[in-house]
Amino acid sequence: MAPVKALExxxxxxHGESTANIAWREAHAHGLEESGITERDADVxxxxxxxxxxxxxxxWLAAVPADERPTLVYSSPFRRALDTARIALDETPFDLPVQIDERLRDRDQGILEGLTGAGIRRRHPEEFERKLKLGxxxxxxxxxxxxxxLALRLRSFYRDLAEDAAGQRVLVVAHDAIVVTTRYxxxxxxxxxxxxxxxxxxxNASxxxxxxxxxxxxxxVYNDVAHLAKIPASN
Incomplete structure (x- = not known):
């Protein structure tokens, strides 16, 4: 993706662990059809x-060498990402605003929102089969x-970012799908x-x-969690 090379x-x-992450683990562990999450995805x-x-x-951000520290911070508008960005920046000595961009939101699951794999197979078998066929x-x-x-909207985000932030050191706080698709x-x-x-x-928080x-x-580095080593794992 050529335009991104303009960044330093x-x-x-x-984002850090959310209440939805906990709910999903519980749902999968008990073979449930639904996650049981009551908030809309943006409010988790x-x-x-x-x-x-x-x-x-x-x-960790506060301790990195000065020539590696972010000069710009962007976040998904979803609460779990935005709160992660704000909490992290509160621990740093540099005063950076968090810029929100809706193109960094998590992938929209549509009618499958809140359903586990078991729930999709039982309630929408035609969609389960269509996914197998299309990939x-x-x-x-x-x-x-x-x-x-998702790749299409991220191309748009990074194209604008390259134009507005050439030579900058950028931190993006978002979701797992955003991280993976950015690698793509x-x-x-x-x-x-x-x-x-x-x-x-x-x-979470890698x-x-x-x-x-x-x-x-x-x-x-990819998916690095060394900075989280002193935090006990969740139950």
Whole structure:
């Protein structure tokens, strides 16, 4: 994705653990059809652990070398991402505003929102079969988005970012799908490569980083959680 090479650094983090992350683990563990989440996706808050993760992320940001520190911060408008960004920045000595961009929101699941895999198979068997036929990357649930749709809106975001932030060090706080799809775009991955990467979960508050090297951005770390080592795992 040529325009992104204009950035000096591109840093992506997934939001800290949310109450929805906990609900999904419980739903899968008990074979439920629904997650049981009552809020709309945009309003899901961080858990206590998620807030601690965000604070640790901020302490890590404060400790990185001055020539690597973010000069611009962008966030998804969803509460769990925005709160992660604000909590993290509160732990730093530099005063940076959080710029919100709706193109960084999580992928829209449409009519499948809140359903586990078991719920989709039982309640929408035709959609389950259609996804198998089309493949995960191109399948679009009714009223939702495919991974290809997500790539399209992220191309727009990064194109604007390259124009407005050339030479800057950028931090993006968003969602796991945003992190994975950004790798697809920045590293010119194939459908097969990105779906193989996507099989491994992006950890909450993990860091993924690229740095400009010559005429392109080169990977530095992916899904790194070293800065979270002192936080106890959630139950």
């Amino acid at each position: 650094w591109l840093n992506l983090t997934r 808050p961080l858990s206590d652990l998620g807030r601690a993760q965000a604070a640790n992320l901020g302490r 995960k990357f191109y399948y679009r649930p009714p009223a939702g988005e495919s991974w290809a749709d 775009l920045v590293e010119n991955l194939t459908e097969q490569e990105v779906l193989e990467i996507e099989k491994d979960s992006i950890a 860091m993924t980083r690229w740095r400009r090297g010559g005429d392109r951005l080169t990977p530095v």
